[in-house]
């Protein structure tokens with residue numbers, strides 16, 4: 001199989017291309033050539049070959065013809081107009097590839113790609129152009145450093161992986177089954193094993209946000225060393241928090257995700273280790289394991305099709321839930337079965353995202369979330385515009401009264417949603433403080449504007465209107481700065497983690513703000529049973545806390561307590577049902593996970609009744625055969 005494809009590539013390219021190497025880098029075929037003219041002008045023959053072989057093909061220069069790196073930097077800065085504002089040029093010699101990061105990437109590419117073509121011609125490197133983010137993030141920088149530093153390792157890893165994916169002739173798939181290692185009849189530790197005789201693929205591998213319950217990785221059907229791929233839907237810890245653990249215990253295969261998902265995964269899992277340490281708990285893995293995951297990461301954009309095993313091919317599509325969040329479409333065999341895993345999704349346009357994608361060509365089995373699956377009122381969200389109005393009103397009331405507002409929030413998603421609402425408020429004349437991690441998460445949003453909805457993208461590209469760089473937002477980066485915010489008498493808004501008040505800087509602000517009745521705490525996200533957030537929300541007038549001397553004391557809650565529903569990143573019940581109606585292909589079977597038991601069952605019953613389709617609410621450790 002492997003050799004056959006190679007032969008077909010050689011045959012399809014001109015004889016004088018002077019090919020020095022043909023290899024697979026993941027699912028992409030890469031041809032290294034010595035012929036300079038062919039490297040510069042190869043579009044037509046390659047396009048023909050791509051449509052014939054149905055594989056992605058890249059042509060790169062052989063290392064022997066690439067120019068010296070120092071000289072190349074100079075050449076590029078001469079060719080590209082100053083106004084492009086080049087930030088950085090980085091090299092990956094193992095791939096004969098360089099990346100140019102610039103404030104105005106359009107000027108690096110030039111009209112009809114002329115400038116880029118000139119760069120290719122003058123440097124003989126394969127250039128990639130990226131937009132320099134409006135806010136710099138240490139995490140993004142660290143990740144890029146690892147990727148560039150490990151280019152030798154990554155080339156070998158991708159070659160080996162490519163050989164494995166293309167090693168066998170395609171044969172009939174005897175059976176397909178899906179196993180639930182978590183997230184069945186619960187919210188948390190999403191971890192799903194999709195298997196055929198040929199492949200073992202994990203969809204997500206998360207933890208439970210409120211405790212230390214991990215997925216059932218020790219189930220008899222799981223052998224970490226035999227997993228072929230991990231596919232990550234999005235970067236919330238209940239979906240990604242356990243991935244580094246797998247690398248710690250012997251997994252050395254690829255981690256597929258979108259680029260923002262990878263970056264947010266690193267940010268959140270690093271923070272998870274910090275929080276565990278601060279609370280005197282042992283984290284199940286170390287930062288080294290997270291770095292190892294980064295070394296093995298493979299980035300796919302929405303709509304980009306990629307073979308991940310000999311009989312599985314995946315495509316990510318927008319899920320509308322958080323930055324980079326994806327539904328995963330898995331195509332099994334040649335047209336045999338199509339499996340869609342929704343992950344967490346929002347079927348509504350939000351301030352940040354387009355509604356989730358529904359135009360799958362074929363879906364035989366759908367696995368969907370059911371966070372708001374119940375038929376009672378608590379699963380129906382108020383309208384988004386009403387929720388926004390209420391939030392604005394509460395904030396202004398408090399500030400104009402001389403009070404301070406605390407908004408506990410997850411670092412990713414809701415916080416940026418709230419920031420967009422605040423940035424739109426002309427009457428807002430007070431500072432809004434963002435704790436460090438939240439700032440980093442926001443920086444990652446500005447790194448990938450193409451993952452945001454069209455309206456917000458436009459605002460970010462016209463730097464003046466970028467909500468995230470609005471001067472009202474101030475970063476709180478140290479304990480000293482936090483102290484200053486707390487001690488200041490000026491009214492302000494503070495957005496801080498954690499969203500459910502289970503640790504994080506939000507607790508410090510709570511202690512400082514709670515006893516003044518002019519202040520207000522506003523919950524904008526779901527508060528799980530048993531969390532401090534839930535207790536305050538339910539109206540407890542006193543809550544137990546650990547005081548400065550390390551002793552337990554009671555903190556009186558005299559501040560106003562408010563909750564805003566309707567800013568959720570999840571579909572509410574009506575949207576869940578509408579989504580299934582709107583799918584361009586009707587699934588034959590619907591599996592339901594990611595919800596409290598009664599909610600999952602409720603949704604399953606309704607969908608069965610409305611659509612006359614088989615619905616299943618599996619239990620953890622259950623296996624369901626799809627073929």
Ligand SMILES: [Zn+2]
Pocket residue numbers: 234236321344
């Ligand atoms: Zn999520």
Ligand SMILES: [Zn+2]
Pocket residue numbers: 188236238239344594
């Ligand atoms: Zn989730």
